[in-house]
Amino acid sequence: MEFRLRKGKTINLGPSPGDTPVIARTVRKVGVMARDYPGVIFDLRVSEGDQVRRGQLLCVDRHRPEIGFVASVAGRVHQIRQGARRRIEAIVVNVEGDEGLRFDVGAAAQNDGALRNLLLRSGAWLGFRTRPFGRIPDPAGRPSAIFITATDSNPRAPDPAHVLMPLLDSFKRGAQALSRLTDGPVFVCQAPGPSLIDPSETLQVVRFSGPHPSGLPGTHIHHLWPVSDQRSVWQIGYQEVAAIGTLLSSGEATTTRTVSVAGPGVERPALVRAPLGAELIDLLGEPRTDETLRVQRLVSGFSLTGTEARFLSRHDLQVTVFDRNATPEHTRTALWRMIDRLPLAAPGATQPSEAFERLFPFDLLPVPLMRALAVGDIETVERLGGLELLEEDLALLTWRCPSGTDYGQLLRGVLDTLHQERAA
Amino acid sequence: MTPPPPFLSRPWDGNRLTLVTLLAILAPLTASIVAHGSVRLAALALALVLAALWHLAFAKLRKRPPEWGGIVTAMIFVTLVPATVPLWQQGVALSFGLVMGDLIFGGRGRGFLSPAAVSLAFLLFSFSVDAAHTTDTASALAALAGGALLVIAGILSWRLVIGFSVAVAACASQWPVPMIWPAWPSATLILGLVFLIGDPVAAACTNIGRWLYGFLAGGLLVLLAHAGGDILSSVVFAALLAAIFAPLIDQGVIWANIRRRARRLRHV
Numbered sequence: 001m002e003f004r005l006r007k008g009k010t011i012n013l014g015p016s017p018g019d020t021p022v023i024a025r026t027v028r029k030v031g032v033m034a035r036d037y038p039g040v041i042f043d044l045r046v047s048e049g050d051q052v053r054r055g056q057l058l059c060v061d062r063h064r065p066e067i068g069f070v071a072s073v074a075g076r077v078h079q080i081r082q083g084a085r086r087r088i089e090a091i092v093v094n095v096e097g098d099e100g101l102r103f104d105v106g107a108a109a110q111n112d113g114a115l116r117n118l119l120l121r122s123g124a125w126l127g128f129r130t131r132p133f134g135r136i137p138d139p140a141g142r143p144s145a146i147f148i149t150a151t152d153s154n155p156r157a158p159d160p161a162h163v164l165m166p167l168l169d170s171f172k173r174g175a176q177a178l179s180r181l182t183d184g185p186v187f188v189c190q191a192p193g194p195s196l197i198d199p200s201e202t203l204q205v206v207r208f209s210g211p212h213p214s215g216l217p218g219t220h221i222h223h224l225w226p227v228s229d230q231r232s233v234w235q236i237g238y239q240e241v242a243a244i245g246t247l248l249s250s251g252e253a254t255t256t257r258t259v260s261v262a263g264p265g266v267e268r269p270a271l272v273r274a275p276l277g278a279e280l281i282d283l284l285g286e287p288r289t290d291e292t293l294r295v296q297r298l299v300s301g302f303s304l305t306g307t308e309a310r311f312l313s314r315h316d317l318q319v320t321v322f323d324r325n326a327t328p329e330h331t332r333t334a335l336w337r338m339i340d341r342l343p344l345a346a347p348g349a350t351q352p353s354e355a356f357e358r359l360f361p362f363d364l365l366p367v368p369l370m371r372a373l374a375v376g377d378i379e380t381v382e383r384l385g386g387l388e389l390l391e392e393d394l395a396l397l398t399w400r401c402p403s404g405t406d407y408g409q410l411l412r413g414v415l416d417t418l419h420q421e422r423a424a
Numbered sequence: 425m426t427p428p429p430p431f432l433s434r435p436w437d438g439n440r441l442t443l444v445t446l447l448a449i450l451a452p453l454t455a456s457i458v459a460h461g462s463v464r465l466a467a468l469a470l471a472l473v474l475a476a477l478w479h480l481a482f483a484k485l486r487k488r489p490p491e492w493g494g495i496v497t498a499m500i501f502v503t504l505v506p507a508t509v510p511l512w513q514q515g516v517a518l519s520f521g522l523v524m525g526d527l528i529f530g531g532r533g534r535g536f537l538s539p540a541a542v543s544l545a546f547l548l549f550s551f552s553v554d555a556a557h558t559t560d561t562a563s564a565l566a567a568l569a570g571g572a573l574l575v576i577a578g579i580l581s582w583r584l585v586i587g588f589s590v591a592v593a594a595c596a597s598q599w600p601v602p603m604i605w606p607a608w609p610s611a612t613l614i615l616g617l618v619f620l621i622g623d624p625v626a627a628a629c630t631n632i633g634r635w636l637y638g639f640l641a642g643g644l645l646v647l648l649a650h651a652g653g654d655i656l657s658s659v660v661f662a663a664l665l666a667a668i669f670a671p672l673i674d675q676g677v678i679w680a681n682i683r684r685r686a687r688r689l690r691h692v
């Protein structure tokens with residue numbers, strides 16, 4: 001099956017790392033951030049100063065203690081940061097040594113329950129996100145389908161085909177294993193080109209091409225298997241699948257990912273092999289001083305959806321580096337500079353435009369959806385298909401909208417409210 | 425303090441939209457000033473002062489920075505209003521439109537009508553206005569240029585424009601209205617389409633809705649003109665009526681979309 005999408009826009013943001021070799025850079029600290037997992041409350045299994053091995057349990061979810069969060073490096077727990085109401089916000093680990101934990105994978109090869117247990121204990125389970133709601137799936141849940149996203153249309157992202165080349169066997173093994181977690185199909189969504197896996201009854205290859213967001217799971221799910229209140233699917237990234245494949249063959253949790261480090265603030269974009277939650281400044285590889293931090297602004301993720309952060313977020317495969325001193329492109333003409341000086345009420349109201357439809361490759365109505373989000377009309381958002389979306393799917397609308405409203409953030413609020421209602 | 429995403433500068437904000445619309449109305453306004461002379465200049469000065477006053481008053485009341493959209497409303501109004509209307513009548517009508525068509529809703533984008541259309545409708549209702557039918561080619565060309573700029577900028581919907589034109593052509597062949605079809609369209613008609621009917625805030629906000637809204641506005645225009653209205657009042661009231669129906673059209677499109685997706689969900 002092939003989908004050629006015409007709607008969307010790939011914003012040109014300069015060079016991407018392309019086919020450059022993957023390099024390793026020394027990372028000194030990693031962080032596990034609660035912010036990456038909406039709805040999760042960390043319950044600690046270690047304390048500050050403890051020595052941990054790679055793959056060792058750091059904490060679990062308080063409501064679903066089967067779900068484990070593991071250390072992506074061997075080292076010492078440096079800091080456990082608490083936020084409001086003493087909720088754990090972050091666990092920071094100092095890298096020391098390279099001792100890894102070995103998981104027993106014998107039973108997982110045959111027994112589906114053992115497979116689930118292995119994924120849950122090794123932290124590989126965190127690669128899944130449910131749709132609707134974008135949360136970690138329940139340990140016993142059976143989705144109606146699983147979507148493997150083996151394409152990435154985010155500008156400057158690593159090229160999945162290039163990253164997967166040495167990992168194809170692991171990827172295939174991982175994809176096979178996933179088909180044991182669902183009664184429905186497993187879709188491998190990839191860019192046009194040679195098939196990444198051998199299609200079978202349960203494993204289907206679907207090709208997507210077109211401008212961004214043709215490579216986002218939300219777009220794939222909408223076109224292949226729309227979700228609703230009654231039907232939920234899981235999505236998982238290609239590197240997570242390869243990591244599961246490696247885990248099943250070697251028993252070691254693969255806790256590194258290949259991320260692209262690019263943006264206006266770096267001279268040469270690079271593909272870097274980095275542990276999950278790596279401290280971003282270490283990924284730059286240059287001499288790291290306070291001066292670097294003052295000049296460069298580090299964003300985990302793509303410029304439209306990322307957050308300025310200290311550590312790499314769980315699902316991000318790119319780091320965008322900005323130069324703080326650079327002038328934005330549009331302010332180079334005197335007229336725009338003058339207009340920008342004028343006072344502006346933000347957030348204002350949106351002005352409908354056909355441009356929104358041109359950026360939105362969904363059979364949903366963007367302007368009514370944006371209005372419903374802006375006024376906080378949860379029921380209308382749901383009726384207009386809000387359950388099919390996550391924050392990243394609205395990023396282009398946020399970028400194009402003159403009002404200055406962040407629709408992704410509003411959608412997160414709506415999804416959290418709806419999830420709470422369902423749970424109650 | 426972490427600045428919110430996106431980290432890319434946005435291509436559009438309210439002020440830039442206003443600026444582009446202002447550039448689009450500038451050429452027709454200049455053409456109109458050239459055609460009518462100093463009468464227009466006085467009207468423009470009055471309109472700009474009124475727009476500034478009302479916007480500043482509401483900005484103070486709401487404790488928000490003032491919007492600049494009032495300038496554009498004033499310019500559209502001055503370009504379209506017949507030059508023979510006394511200044512005090514123009515002032516009353518424009519004030520009504522600015523306040524009731526835009527500001528009481530909370531500003532641009534929060535209302536559902538074009539403030540310039542409300543002003544002109546108020547003027548045509550309240551006072552006896554003699555709108556001469558002008559066939560000034562320069563003004564028409566200037567209006568076309570402004571419309572083209574708005575279509576390129578994505579502010580004016582091409583679907584709406586084509587839907588409107590098709591509806592006018594189709595209806596005018598049934599009920600002949602010589603001043604609209606097949607004669608060269610007058611500046612008033614083009615300006616009305618571009619700035620009153622095509623106002624993105626007043627128009628439908630879904631793609632199918634934009635076609636239907638264009639058809640409706642075109643049909644209403646021919647109907648009103650056929651019933652004996654002059655070109656200005658026909659286009660103004662067509663814009664006003666169509667804008668009132670735009671939310672209903674959108675609601676219909678929304679219902680159809682929800683039904684279609686529900687059906688798809690059952691079948692996949």
